[in-house]
Amino acid sequence: MNRMPVIVIGVFLTFLSSWLGLVAYPYFNLARYTPVVDENTGDINPPPLSGLAERGQQVYAAAGCIYCHSQQVRQIGYGSDLARGWGSRPTVARDYMRESPVFLGTMRTGPDLTNIGARQPSVMWHHQHLYQPMVVSPGSIMPSFRYLYETRKIEGQRSAEAIDLLPPDNIPEGYEIVPTYEAEALVAYLVSLNRNYPLPEAPEPPQ
């Protein structure tokens, strides 16, 4: 192989083939979805996120949740995702049409979060869990996200949004722990995660 053009053209064409198959194809076929209107309920699926939840998506990215949590329920035959109750059906490309970046994830140091909003709809639970994960979930190695919370002196009345800590953690007398806007947004995003809605291309598997 002493002829430069042969090498350059070969190198170009081999790479072009994968660029067409693995980039251009997904670009035209997996990134052009529109929502589906459910005929029975009139719901738009996947549902749009609230502004706060959309901000929470960015907090999720900034905190690097994906390095321990996936957001995909794999197809039948691939693991025990459905059997663990992580979703009522496998997820499909349309489920992620409103996500950017998409948080599919590659690691399950923590459980899958595709439908965490359905499993844990309580806002207070999420705040407690983010602040004191090892108390809420014994054995967990999730770090505390206390940097998203403020400890401040109670002025008059205790704030309505202050979180209740579970023992053994306790707050000094006269202080309270209040979520920042980012913590509120993150929890709004987490409780919004519920992809158990029906889609025509993703029927629920028989039990």
Added chain:
Amino acid sequence: MSAILAHPATVTPEMEKARRALIDESTRLPVILFYGSAVFWLLVGSLLALLASFKLNDPTLLNQWGWLTFGRVRPAHLNAVVYGWASAAGIGTSLWLMARLCRTPLRHSKLLIGAAIFWNIGVLLGILGILSGDGRSIEWLEFPNYASFMLFVAFGLIAVWAILMFRFREPGHIYVSQWYLLAAFLWFPWLYSTANILLNFQPIQGGGQGAVNWWYGHNTLGLWFTPIGLATAYYLIPKVLGRPIHSYYLSILGFWSLAIFYSWNGMHHLIGGPFPAWLISASVVASVMMFIPVITTAINHHMTVRGNFQALKWSPTLRFTVFGAMCYTLASLQGISMAIPSLNVVTHFTHYTVGHAHLGLYAFFTMIMFGAMYYILPRVVGWEWPSARLIRWHFWLVAIGIGMMVVVLTLGGLLQGLALLDPDITFMASLDYTKPWLFLRSISGLLLTAGHIVFAVSFTLLLLKAGATRTEPTLFATDQDRQPEPLNA
């Protein structure tokens, strides 16, 4: 100079030697710049890795600051070692190889110096960006746009330089290392720009992002680090041994089969995921076909070294390089097995994959880069390595460290994966299985970091031209049967 660079027919061995020295000297500043920054980022990356690993052992460690939360330190580590260390070391090695193989002194070094400056600013901004919360959470592409743009500018300058170098090359045979380098330098800018545009600058809908993400992630290994690593091994092994590559035809087969199959591998990271089955099947097939380039290259390298394995005793360059080349075969065969769906279902989403990534990027690529640095730096600086003992410590610390890391992550990952597969085992139990192995991983990380500190000391002493003047290369053994590794070979 023109006499030294005259037509080959008129060149005597002495002139040839002088000419190589001249070429080596011409690469001095850019090579030292890229190598020096690579070693710096290796240390930064090691500290970030240790912190991330310790945090899995004790999650309360330094958890009061967002800057140091696990989800930021871990990608900061990955990007520091991928872009700061491995890419910069690979570029430094490639520059020198290009000048040697084009048989012409390095020209337009200002382009490269500019590239090194942009590269380092990009990596610095990127890591600070991730730690401060600007990270994108797209694996392998976490750098915020202001950082990846810098890297792209740096890469553009290098690509322009590479084209100019090839224009001035001496006509004649194009050696196998040059095929790989040429390919890597064409593939990477295309890869990096496509992925960054579609995921970061003008993001496409989420449903398509996973495919682009793993097309990028896998090809960074396959079409950027692998060709540079193989180009280096193809150059150094025959050079140190003083014998040609076993088979020219195996080299051709290995190169083209890698070009065809590797670029299609990426979707095996998405097995079972929300993607069309044919897309994933195509990648599984391409992954299994990787058997051809891997075995071809393994045979070619093995047959070249065969009968000369005693050289591993005395040559630091060869010991690191052959270790790396063997781990290329291992990492690739393991990668092929992990693409088979029935095994992937166990290993996916576990630390097994992390072990595999370190087998590829460290045991293969990084070890070959160390080998290259041991060969290239004395020729570029004009000073031999000050201490064989430091090199020996470096080798054994990192060889044992990486061996241990891969073994413990593999075993821990398998237990985790088998537990996850069984819905009767609680999720928390799958996590408990990993804990002792993650502790051992931290120990292996300490060994690696210690090795890197030893190497950084050795590197600094070399640049300062410390120690006694040596007329011969610094080798491990001093017994009678060792063969000299001539300075200007």
